[in-house]
Amino acid sequence: AQSVTQLDSQVPVFEEAPVELRCNYSSSVSVYLFWYVQYPNQGLQLLLKYLSGSTLVKGINGFEAEFNKSQTSFHLRKPSVHISDTAEYFCAVSEAGGYNKLIFGAGTRLAVHP
């Protein structure tokens, strides 16, 4: 079975500052890793995914994440945030080669202040 821990429930940051949202996972098998964003009263939108290959993956809206197998982490970063990045961010895993059932973390609320 897999599990996901998002270490920060809330992250306040000023506009144009860098941000890192932390995610650790646990699994006995190989996994795929995902970051989704959820704006108020909306569904989830994929930011980026790691399936294999390069451990640094780039996504939409200037976000990137790095897969670290030894530390079982998949932290999300952005060098300069905007007010519009204020949202809930979810890290998720699925079993590689399975049918892609997603296991989500509890989420991190990113609040960008002017």
Added chain:
Amino acid sequence: DTGVSQDPRHKITKRGQNVTFRCDPISEHNRLYWYRQTLGQGPEFLTYFQNEAQLEKSRLLSDRFSAERPKGSFSTLEIQRTEQGDSAMYLCASNMGGTEGIPSYEQYFGPGTRLTVT
């Protein structure tokens, strides 16, 4: 590609009533998933369909819950005798998997149905 749609977007019901939600996946997607999201939590997996076959049900899906996907197209999720603990956002997602086409490992989510049980 019009995306995943869900109906209704909001549902308020009294405890003990039955409710049914509908999900229309992206048309060529053969896999469909239901998740439940309570306030302040991440989505939790409920059930999964490949075409019309329901291949996995979570322990969260009690006997009061039933899901169908007739003809492998849209899906319905019914909750009988609703309880206040059923209040949540119910999310549907779809993707292409298996050997029927080029797999897409990401899931495409609908906007959700927010259920409030009073």
